[in-house]
Amino acid sequence: MMARRAVEQELSRERIMDAARHLFITKGYRAISMRSIGQHLGYSHGSLYYHFKEKAELFYAIVVQDFNHVDLLFRQVLCSPMIEGLTKVEQLMLEFIKFGLDHPHQYEIMFMLRDEEILAYCRTEQGRCFDLFASIVKKYLKEEGHALAGHTSVPLSMFLGLHGFISYYIQDRLSFEEIDQAAIAHVKMLNHSI
Known part of the structure; x- marks a missing residue:
């Protein structure tokens, strides 16, 4: 539970959305994966799933x-x-x-x-x-x-x-x-x- 709370504090929905927005525009929706968004932010893609179930939901x-x-x-x-x-x-x-x-x-x-x-x-x-x-x-x-x-x-x-x-x-x-x-x-x- 503590690890999840730390992820929630450090990696907000807003931060994920801002990074994903930039990547979708610069590289295209299909070229981007949850893994690449996580890498861009310096987190594992698993930490993104705490906020979004899939790439389509994030988009x-x-x-x-x-x-x-x-x-x-x-x-x-x-x-x-x-x-x-x-x-x-x-x-x-x-x-x-x-x-x-x-x-x-x-x-x-x-x-x-x-x-x-x-x-x-x-x-x-x-x-x-x-x-x-x-x-x-x-x-x-x-x-x-x-x-x-x-x-x-x-x-x-x-x-x-x-x-x-x-x-x-x-x-x-x-x-x-x-x-x-x-x-x-x-x-x-x-x-x-x-």
């Missing part, structure tokens, strides 16, 4: 954690005061871009990995994330009096526009702060094109 925990973080960011936009010069929809879009650029490893796992074995883990969470985004966009576009506010393709077009922007800049590992003016111009263009 899913990472995906859920990252999408929950975005969900929280979206909800914070709802509660935050208006920022001068930006609509709520623009604030929401900027927050999404900021997350993607400032958390590139998370974003890549959430939206850019294409391994068939793990795609199912992402699809449900992607859908949940998009549904929240779409509901917020529709609500505020309606309040702001946009003619196409009720059109179902508008939130998807905006979301895809954001994803394209993030995907383009994420390659160079640029932070949001480095391209914030381009991000603002992009969300304003997306918002005004409706």
